[in-house]
Amino acid sequence: MFLPPVAVGLMLLLAMAPDGPMGGLFSGFLFSRNAAIIAASVVSFPLLLRHVQEGFAAVPLRLSQVSRSLGQSAWSTFWRIELPLARTGVAVGVLLSFARGVSEYGATSVIAGVIPGETETLATGLMRRLNSGDDSGAIMLAVLSLVVGFGAVLISELAMKNRGGRG
Amino acid sequence: MNSWQLDVQAEVGQFKLSVSLNCRARVLGLFGPSGSGKSTLVERFASVQPFIGDILIGGRSVRELRVGWVPQEGALFPHLTVAENVDYSRMLGSVRDRAVEVLGIEGLLERGVAGLSGGESQRVSLARALASEPDILILDEPLSGVDLPRRANVFRFLLDVLNEFELPMVYVSHDPAEMLAVVDHVLCLEAGRVVEHGSPDKVLTIPAPSHWLSS
Numbered sequence: 001m002f003l004p005p006v007a008v009g010l011m012l013l014l015a016m017a018p019d020g021p022m023g024g025l026f027s028g029f030l031f032s033r034n035a036a037i038i039a040a041s042v043v044s045f046p047l048l049l050r051h052v053q054e055g056f057a058a059v060p061l062r063l064s065q066v067s068r069s070l071g072q073s074a075w076s077t078f079w080r081i082e083l084p085l086a087r088t089g090v091a092v093g094v095l096l097s098f099a100r101g102v103s104e105y106g107a108t109s110v111i112a113g114v115i116p117g118e119t120e121t122l123a124t125g126l127m128r129r130l131n132s133g134d135d136s137g138a139i140m141l142a143v144l145s146l147v148v149g150f151g152a153v154l155i156s157e158l159a160m161k162n163r164g165g166r167g
Numbered sequence: 168m169n170s171w172q173l174d175v176q177a178e179v180g181q182f183k184l185s186v187s188l189n190c191r192a193r194v195l196g197l198f199g200p201s202g203s204g205k206s207t208l209v210e211r212f213a214s215v216q217p218f219i220g221d222i223l224i225g226g227r228s229v230r231e232l233r234v235g236w237v238p239q240e241g242a243l244f245p246h247l248t249v250a251e252n253v254d255y256s257r258m259l260g261s262v263r264d265r266a267v268e269v270l271g272i273e274g275l276l277e278r279g280v281a282g283l284s285g286g287e288s289q290r291v292s293l294a295r296a297l298a299s300e301p302d303i304l305i306l307d308e309p310l311s312g313v314d315l316p317r318r319a320n321v322f323r324f325l326l327d328v329l330n331e332f333e334l335p336m337v338y339v340s341h342d343p344a345e346m347l348a349v350v351d352h353v354l355c356l357e358a359g360r361v362v363e364h365g366s367p368d369k370v371l372t373i374p375a376p377s378h379w380l381s382s
Contacts, residue, residue, distance in 0.1 A: 062242045065215040069236045070299050071257035080255075084246045 005043050005106025012039060012111050035112035036119040040101030048097035055089015056082060088163040092156040099152035103145055122148065168193055168351070169335045174220035175211050184208060184218075184359040194329070196350030196367060197339040204359040205339045206239070209307045212337050224303055224335050233258060235301030235334075240312040241292035243280040250276040253294050260300035262332075269331050270294045270324050285312040286321040293324070297332060304328075304336045310345065325349070343371045 016026040016035075029035045059082050067077040083090070105123035112119035114128050122145045129138040173188040184204045197205045210216040213236040214229055222229040243252050253267065253276070267273055270290040275283065283291065289309050296304060309325060310318050322345070329336070329349065338349050346353055346367045353370050355363040363370050 060242070062238055063244060065210070065213070066236060066238060066242045067244075067255070069213050069215055069234050070255055070295070071233070072255075076257075081244060 003043065003046070005104065005108075006110060007106075008043055009039060009107030009110025012042065012107060016111065030111055031113045031115065031119065033112075033118055036104075036108050036121065039107035039111050040104045040121065043104050043107050044097035044100040047100055048093040051089050051093030051096065052086070053089075055086035055093070058089065059085040088159050092159055095152050096156055099148050102148060169225045170223070171195055171335075171352075172221075172223040175208060175218050175222060176220050177207065177211060177216070177218040179207055179216075182207065182359060184211075186354075186356070186359075186361055188354060188361060188364060190352045190354075190364065192335075192350070192352035194336045194338055194350045194352075196346045196353035197337060197356060198341065198343070198346055198353050198371070199356035200341060202358075203356040205341075205356055206307060207359070208356070209236075209238075209305055209337065209339055212236075212303075212305050227302070229303065232302040233299060235296030235299055235304045237289070237292045237296050237304070237306045237309055239308045240285075241288035243283075243288055243292055243295075245280055247280070248276070249278050249280060249283070249291050252280060252291055253298050255295060256299035258299045260298065262300050263294075263298035265331070266294040266297035266328075269327050270297075284317065285314060286317040289313060289321055290324055293328060297328070301334065304332070304334045305339075306336060307339045308341075309338075310340070310342070322348075343367075346371055 013030070014020050015022045016030055016038075017023050018027040020027070026038070029038065063081055063085070064077050067081045068074070072080065102121055103123050104121050105127065108119065108121050109124050109127075114120060114124045116125075116128070120128065122141055126138050126141040126145065129135075129141065168191045171188065171190050171192060173186050175184060175186045177184040182204070184207050186204075186208060197208060199205055207216075211218045212222060212229055213234050215236075224232065243249075244255065247255070249272065253263065253272075267276070270293055272287070272290050272294055275287060275291065280288065280291065289312065293306070293309070306325070310321060313321050326348070338346070340346055350367050353364060353367040354361055355370060
């Protein structure tokens with residue numbers, strides 16, 4: 001699923017505005033750290049969902065059926081069989097969505113702004129430094145962004161290759 | 168000997184299962200070629216898939232019975248040790264140690280399941296099913312995942328279980344020799360329907376259609 005982050009930010013801004021449908025709950029969050037967290041979560045959620053779904057889809061149905069036949073409840077089967085076997089997919093989803101979230105720019109800048117030390121992500125911090133002429137700071141954040149991005153992808157690939165039958 | 172009353176109607180995609188049968192047996196055999204509906208019927212015995220009708224064993228519905236199910240290939244939980252697999256049941260009973268002893272898996276208990284052979288996996292799966300103190304045991308092609316040279320050894324353990332545990336059993340196979348050695352009453356399935364049933368020495372000595380034996 002592809003969602004243009006700036007468009008997502010605008011939708012969130014309209015929804016969270018004081019007179020918006022979620023304004024009663026969330027208007028106080030706008031342009032705060034919570035807004036940055038909401039923006040990063042919403043934008044990275046499809047990535048998390050995809051990997052978690054793949055992780056659970058890889059758990060053989062037969063194992064869940066055997067667990068139920070041995071008297072375990074659906075809840076117990078989830079915690080003892082399905083979640084442990086899907087854990088690699090869940091962990092990869094969390095890791096990649098985290099990497100996506102800390103690099104978020106579009107939606108974050110719309111609903112959280114760029115408040116140093118408060119709502120900055122790697123991407124918005126990089127842009128602020130670039131605009132203010134802090135080239136060395138911008139380069140440092142660019143390198144950090146690349147390390148986080150490549151690191152997350154590398155760890156995910158290794159985890160998926162090594163999961164074998166263990167989820 | 169137990170009375171078995173089967174009235175099972177189920178649909179899985181295009182496949183329709185329709186089985187009606189009354190018989191007396193301790194070990195009921197399900198025999199037929201691949202795709203005949205054996206595993207579909209077994210899943211209804213194990214009550215893990217919905218169906219219309221009921222299966223009564225000794226007058227009790229399988230929906231109320233504790234079922235010890237040994238699926239094809241064992242279906243062990245790969246992230247647990249052998250001991251954790253055996254002890255997984257919520258109804259773990261005193262029979263657990265006897266099952267471990269009869270099946271000769273004492274030396275495997277601390278191991279992970281990844282390195283087990285096909286025969287060892289089946290014995291562990293069987294111990295797990297027995298440890299739950301089931302009212303009925305279901306063995307779905309228990310030798311299918313076992314290397315040919317080791318089948319006789321695993322089969323000996325199966326016969327030990329048969330002798331040691333006085334349980335009604337469902338035994339699924341497409342091997343007439345296994346059926347003749349184990350079951351009291353055999354139900355022959357083809358395309359989801361019963362085409363023959365009776366004592367195995369009568370039913371299985373009639374030459375089976377050639378496509379059954381090649382599948």
